[in-house]
Amino acid sequence: MNRGMSEIVKTISKIVAPFIIIFGISIVFYGHLTPGGGFPGGVVISASFVLLLLSYGKEKVLSKLSLEKSDILHNIGAILFLSIALIGFLEGIFFLNIFNKGKLFSLWSGGNLLFSNIAIGIKIGTSLFLGITLLSMVRIVCKDNKIEYFEKKEDIE
Amino acid sequence: MNLIISPVILYLLSAFLIALIWKENEKLAGFASLSFSILSMISVILLGRFVFLNERIIYFVGGWEVPIGITLMVDSLSYIFLFTLNSMLPLICWFSITYMKKYTNPGLFYIVFSLISAGMNGILISMDFFNIYVFLEIASIASYILVAFGLRTEEIEASLKYTILGFIGSTLIIIGIGLILGKTGTLNIADFTYIAENLRKHQLWFILGLFIAGFSLKTALFPFHFWLPDAHSLAPSPVSALLSGLFIKVTGLYPLFRIITNIFVMFPESKIILIGLGLASMIFGSFMAIDQIDIKRMYAYSSISQIGYCALSLGIGGYWGYLGAILHFIFHSLSKSLLFLNIGAIEYKYNTTKIEELKGLEDKLPYVVTTGSIGMLSISGIPPFGCFWSKIVIIISAIKKHYYGIAFICVIISTITLGYFLRLKRNIFYSKDDESKTVEISYNLLMPMVILSIFILLSGLVFTPNIKIYLDKAVYIMENFTYAKIMEK
Numbered sequence: 001m002n003r004g005m006s007e008i009v010k011t012i013s014k015i016v017a018p019f020i021i022i023f024g025i026s027i028v029f030y031g032h033l034t035p036g037g038g039f040p041g042g043v044v045i046s047a048s049f050v051l052l053l054l055s056y057g058k059e060k061v062l063s064k065l066s067l068e069k070s071d072i073l074h075n076i077g078a079i080l081f082l083s084i085a086l087i088g089f090l091e092g093i094f095f096l097n098i099f100n101k102g103k104l105f106s107l108w109s110g111g112n113l114l115f116s117n118i119a120i121g122i123k124i125g126t127s128l129f130l131g132i133t134l135l136s137m138v139r140i141v142c143k144d145n146k147i148e149y150f151e152k153k154e155d156i157e
Numbered sequence: 158m159n160l161i162i163s164p165v166i167l168y169l170l171s172a173f174l175i176a177l178i179w180k181e182n183e184k185l186a187g188f189a190s191l192s193f194s195i196l197s198m199i200s201v202i203l204l205g206r207f208v209f210l211n212e213r214i215i216y217f218v219g220g221w222e223v224p225i226g227i228t229l230m231v232d233s234l235s236y237i238f239l240f241t242l243n244s245m246l247p248l249i250c251w252f253s254i255t256y257m258k259k260y261t262n263p264g265l266f267y268i269v270f271s272l273i274s275a276g277m278n279g280i281l282i283s284m285d286f287f288n289i290y291v292f293l294e295i296a297s298i299a300s301y302i303l304v305a306f307g308l309r310t311e312e313i314e315a316s317l318k319y320t321i322l323g324f325i326g327s328t329l330i331i332i333g334i335g336l337i338l339g340k341t342g343t344l345n346i347a348d349f350t351y352i353a354e355n356l357r358k359h360q361l362w363f364i365l366g367l368f369i370a371g372f373s374l375k376t377a378l379f380p381f382h383f384w385l386p387d388a389h390s391l392a393p394s395p396v397s398a399l400l401s402g403l404f405i406k407v408t409g410l411y412p413l414f415r416i417i418t419n420i421f422v423m424f425p426e427s428k429i430i431l432i433g434l435g436l437a438s439m440i441f442g443s444f445m446a447i448d449q450i451d452i453k454r455m456y457a458y459s460s461i462s463q464i465g466y467c468a469l470s471l472g473i474g475g476y477w478g479y480l481g482a483i484l485h486f487i488f489h490s491l492s493k494s495l496l497f498l499n500i501g502a503i504e505y506k507y508n509t510t511k512i513e514e515l516k517g518l519e520d521k522l523p524y525v526v527t528t529g530s531i532g533m534l535s536i537s538g539i540p541p542f543g544c545f546w547s548k549i550v551i552i553i554s555a556i557k558k559h560y561y562g563i564a565f566i567c568v569i570i571s572t573i574t575l576g577y578f579l580r581l582k583r584n585i586f587y588s589k590d591d592e593s594k595t596v597e598i599s600y601n602l603l604m605p606m607v608i609l610s611i612f613i614l615l616s617g618l619v620f621t622p623n624i625k626i627y628l629d630k631a632v633y634i635m636e637n638f639t640y641a642k643i644m645e646k
Contacts, residue, residue, distance in 0.1 A: 071176075078173045082166065088219065094162050095219035142310065 003057040013055040020048035028121035032110035038120025045125035070126040077123030160204040164197040168275035179264025187254040190267035194247040201243040208236045224348045230284040233630040248605040253395040255601040273299035277407045286334045287344045303396045315387035322384040326374030333367035351644040376409025379437035390453035394501025401460045402494030418635040428472040435469030443573045470551045477554030479635040488543030495532040495609040502602045517590025531610040537575035543616040
């Protein structure tokens with residue numbers, strides 16, 4: 001069965017999706033120098049997966065990034081962010097920026113900001129993807145005061 | 158002073174670690190949550206010595222000074238809230254290890270439980286309007302999830318109602334915070350209070366009004382109470398204990414304490430609003446509780462009524478008023494959590510919370526009946542249990558300020574409270590039933606209730622005289638401290 005949208009949409013989104021991911025990663029990495037940061041970058045990264053989800057259907061996307069993997073990744077992102085904050089305890093204060101600050105306007109110039117942005121990027125990218133995919137997968141039907149969950153459209157009736 | 162921030166760190170760490178392990182091992186998830194909450198309780202107990210030695214501890218996150226960075230502060234007032242919160246969270250967690258087995262995915266509960274605890278701890282330590290809002294949202298969104306945890310239709314409906322009204326409250330608060338930022342250019346409470354002394358009054362009145370409305374919606378004072386009976390009666394019982402005993406007080410009442418007494422000190426008239434709201438919710442809550450057929454719903458209306466006492470006492474003010482508000486917060490937290498855990502244990506055995514379906518529990522569950530009676534007598538203000546002392550302090554405060562009518566209403570409402578609890582006791586505890594065999598009850602369900610009821614039993618006679626020196630320090634802060642003093646140093 002031919003799932004998903006038309007051939008034109010599939011081809012274009014196949015070409016565009018890797019570029020969107022790279023654009024998102026660049027927003028994450030240059031968050032402390034240009035507008036952006038972990039959150040917007042993560043949203044852009046997850047948007048590329050959502051684009052594939054819309055054009056190809058869920059099987060193709062889940063073969064690239066499975067639900068279990070993104071579930072683990074978004075928790076690891078949160079723990080990473082917390083541990084970056086905890087590194088400050090080495091010199092006594094929570095969230096203290098103890099790294100070498102580097103040269104102004106170069107990539108290595110914000111101390112722990114770069115790592116924080118990466119952690120937030122992982123967290124937001126995967127958790128937003130997880131949320132949208134779950135919403136698209138499950139249909140919730142309320143019938144006769146009972147709530148039922150369906151994974152396929154055909155099962156409802 | 159890294160101990161200040163340790164409860165928030167520990168609970169956040171516990172939330173994300175449990176999220177990694179709960180699918181493999183649900184038992185371990187419960188024990189991890191319990192051990193993290195005990196660790197945070199220990200850290201708060203260790204913090205106490207420093208707070209009472211130094212009057213207040215101010216912590217700069219990341220080493221940034223006052224107007225720039227995030228500032229945390231714990232003084233004796235917030236320490237009392239912090240201590241009550243953190244000493245009760247392990248008990249509720251202990252209770253839910255057995256209780257949550259009723260549900261399909263108990264591991265998920267501990268994640269959300271840790272998040273709501275992190276949020277509530279965060280509200281108590283932050284000295285920054287926006288941080289208070291962020292932690293308020295963490296706690297609130299976690300509470301919307303917890304209310305709908307059973308996924309029955311009614312629970313989802315209650316949670317939806319709660320979510321919409323909760324977001325209205327949060328929106329009112331964030332509009333107030335936005336106006337503060339626009340007016341003064343700062344979000345730090347100390348900095349704002351320092352600048353606000355020179356601002357025009359009618360603009361500040363509007364901000365104060367938004368804050369009072371928003372936080373009363375979170376506290377469920379009378380005209381803003383619609384979500385509470387549904388949400389608190391349909392949630393799982395440990396969650397009801399958490400929400401009714403701690404959540405509404407920490408997210409609503411504590412910010413109101415601070416706003417009325419320490420931040421907007423230039424408007425002593427605002428206390429009259431609180432007296433009105435408090436009286437209305439006292440009267441409304443107790444009259445609605447009389448006629449309920451569902452026990453948890455009755456407890457929920459009783460919460461509205463008792464929260465009214467706190468707001469009233471805060472509005473009356475003065476030494477006795479503030480003392481009464483703090484005492485009633487502590488004792489009502491203990492008693493109402495005990496009652497909800499109690500009904501949770503009954504619900505775990507009999508799967509019902511309707512009054513007419515439960516009979517003769519005295520013979521079946523003797524320990525549950527004893528602890529439940531202690532909780533009920535405490536809330537209705539019978540000596541020597543906890544709430545008697547707080548209620549009598551509130552009545553004294555009203556008489557000292559010559560509000561004789563208010564003192565009379567306090568006594569009447571307390572009698573009505575006793576009335577509906579006695580009706581409940583007669584119907585479910587001491588009525589005759591054909592079948593009267595003692596039912597086994599799990600140790601995990603029983604022990605938290607026993608510990609809570611021992612605390613309530615001893616509170617009036619043993620604890621109140623001994624902790625009075627600490628309560629006096631908190632009352633001193635409510636009477637004399639304004640955040641602006643931090644900037645003057």
